[in-house]
Amino acid sequence: MESIAVELLAICGSTRAGGNTDQMLQFAAEVARQRGASLATLNLRDYRFAPSSTCGDCNYRETPCELKDDMPYIVERMRRADGIIYAVPVHGFGMGHLMQMFIERAGVCHIRFERPLTNKVGGAIITGRRYNHGSVHSQILNNLLLNRMIVVGSGFPALLHGGKPSEAWDDVEGLDSVRRMVERMVDMVKTMKHYSQLTDHPFLRYEEANERHLDTGRLFSSREQLI
Structure with a gap:
């Protein structure tokens, strides 16, 4: 699996160029390189995107937002x-x-x-x-799960202390957590791609793009079988 290409993308939410967040992503990129992968960084501070507006139809739309900014490119x-x-x-906690x-x-x-x-x-x-690293990590983790992503267990979460x-x-334990997380992410991607190459099938099935299109027939059929 050494020849399998892996491309990771880091979304950086820091407003401070060259600060601790940027530096930790440089470290993560080096870990990825040593594992045979690449990691590119997209700094949100360099892009133009609007906050959610007051149009009020986000929960009812069937198509993406029509505001013109850099968000489609980022996605x-x-x-x-x-x-x-x-x-x-x-x-601010x-x-x-x-x-x-x-x-x-x-x-x-x-x-x-x-x-x-x-x-x-x-x-x-x-x-x-x-302060409050764990709560912010939990919010990010919930967002990853909301988007049906795969989160690999890597021991302690990658929480780094430094003002x-x-x-x-100087946070040696935090650096080690970043290293283990990146290495396991790369290994997981390689495993999934290797499986697809061997079987010509995706590692995991995915059928439902939009949860608004709820398959009630399947839900009630499963309920009836269980009852």
């Missing part, structure tokens, strides 16, 4: 990747605003209609001075 980059890492700093705005807009206005991230491998890197730039490098 397409995610669609092409084999795996995605969300990297975000903790601000919560998720940095760029990532929060991105998750809301991408999910409600674009991704929900086709679920293009289904069966992609996902991971999260959380940076911050001291000033470069302080996260």
